[in-house]
Amino acid sequence: MADSHQPELKQLPFASLHERLGGRMVPFAGYAMPVQYADGVMAEHRWTRAHAGLFDVSHMGQIDISGAGADVALEALMPGDFTGLRENALRYSMLLDDAGGIIDDLMVTRRAGDFYLVVNGANKLDDIAHLRARLPDAVRLVHRTDLALLALQGPDAEAVLEALVPGVSALKFMRAGSFSWNGVPLWVSRSGYTGEDGYEISLPVAAVAFADALLADARVKPAGLGARDSLRLEAGLPLHGHDLDRTTTPVEAGLAFAISKRRKAEGGFPGAPRVLGQLLDGPARRRVGLKPEGRQPVREGAPVFAGDSEVGRVTSGGFGPSVEAPVAMGYVAAAHAGDGTALEIEVRGRRIAATVVPMPFWQKNYAR
Numbered sequence: 001m002a003d004s005h006q007p008e009l010k011q012l013p014f015a016s017l018h019e020r021l022g023g024r025m026v027p028f029a030g031y032a033m034p035v036q037y038a039d040g041v042m043a044e045h046r047w048t049r050a051h052a053g054l055f056d057v058s059h060m061g062q063i064d065i066s067g068a069g070a071d072v073a074l075e076a077l078m079p080g081d082f083t084g085l086r087e088n089a090l091r092y093s094m095l096l097d098d099a100g101g102i103i104d105d106l107m108v109t110r111r112a113g114d115f116y117l118v119v120n121g122a123n124k125l126d127d128i129a130h131l132r133a134r135l136p137d138a139v140r141l142v143h144r145t146d147l148a149l150l151a152l153q154g155p156d157a158e159a160v161l162e163a164l165v166p167g168v169s170a171l172k173f174m175r176a177g178s179f180s181w182n183g184v185p186l187w188v189s190r191s192g193y194t195g196e197d198g199y200e201i202s203l204p205v206a207a208v209a210f211a212d213a214l215l216a217d218a219r220v221k222p223a224g225l226g227a228r229d230s231l232r233l234e235a236g237l238p239l240h241g242h243d244l245d246r247t248t249t250p251v252e253a254g255l256a257f258a259i260s261k262r263r264k265a266e267g268g269f270p271g272a273p274r275v276l277g278q279l280l281d282g283p284a285r286r287r288v289g290l291k292p293e294g295r296q297p298v299r300e301g302a303p304v305f306a307g308d309s310e311v312g313r314v315t316s317g318g319f320g321p322s323v324e325a326p327v328a329m330g331y332v333a334a335a336h337a338g339d340g341t342a343l344e345i346e347v348r349g350r351r352i353a354a355t356v357v358p359m360p361f362w363q364k365n366y367a368r
Helices: 015-021 041-050 070-075 121-134 157-164 208-215 225-234 261-266 272-281
Strands: 024-028 031-036 052-056 061-066 090-096 102-110 115-119 140-143 147-153 176-181 184-189 198-204 220-222 285-292 303-306 309-320 325-333 342-347 350-357
Touching: 015 031, 015 208, 031 041, 031 225, 041 052, 041 220, 041 225, 052 208, 052 225, 061 070, 061 121, 070 115, 090 121, 102 121, 115 121, 121 140, 147 157, 147 208, 157 198, 157 208, 184 208, 208 220, 225 309, 225 325, 285 309, 285 342, 303 325, 309 342
Parallel strands: 052 220
Antiparallel strands: 024 031, 052 147, 061 115, 061 140, 090 102, 102 115, 147 198, 176 184, 184 198, 285 325, 285 350, 303 309, 303 342, 309 325, 342 350
């Protein structure tokens, strides 16, 4: 008998497309989402690195923030410099709690009349509630449930998208603009979560024909959650809920670059005393890359040892199809976080030798 308390999964705007493509659907962030297609995760990963993968990321939250003082209001909640952010420029940032813990990581874009935020799908309702409770009355928040989101990633992404949407090739990494295709409005940013060059395209939920037009190009194949995860892991990109949460700070997570220079000097964001103190004195632990010996992947939650002492935990791990070896990241005590440090990771009661290595594991290929 079905569990009557189990919430019904939401459907992506392009659910019919995934059905036509033979996507294997799994629950993720409250949605039925494709984890892979017929070719499998490894093939989708490698195709994206060599050509272009198309990901449906419509589960992500898209939010418009507008009104007098919106930039200052956002700076009260995040450590980024938004008053100095140029129009059509993106900035990676984080919502922080009062202890400097990471509520969520997100992308913020300044547009002509507002700010556009993209937040993680699993957190979007909590993020919206957090923002609404703290933004001043003069600042308006709109959750854009009328929009879908596609990510076209890989070295062929520019040529593919330029053929359909002339002008997008002029965008550089972390820049965005307004475009159209056959009368369909598109908001396009040169960004992504794979370590490859590519674009994220916000468009009306009914515009399935645009996805079909992208897939009609032989250089494009659909890719699911499995490849998205292995691609971001090779690129050393953290995943909220695994590598980031309220117990981790931006400094511990190796994300201090997202704390703008002015904000480091002025503070004024949640948890600033703790975060700025860690910048000055160093954190007690750090997120590091881990390279296990052999072919055995290590998974989230595996303990990390230095001799007989447990010094950390794996937060993401798996097999890297491009590097053809297992890779992982996790948090270890700062004394054991230096590149080249020899450690061991416990898997099913057996210790596997591992080395702390710099990230990314795979060289990022952004269009700067």
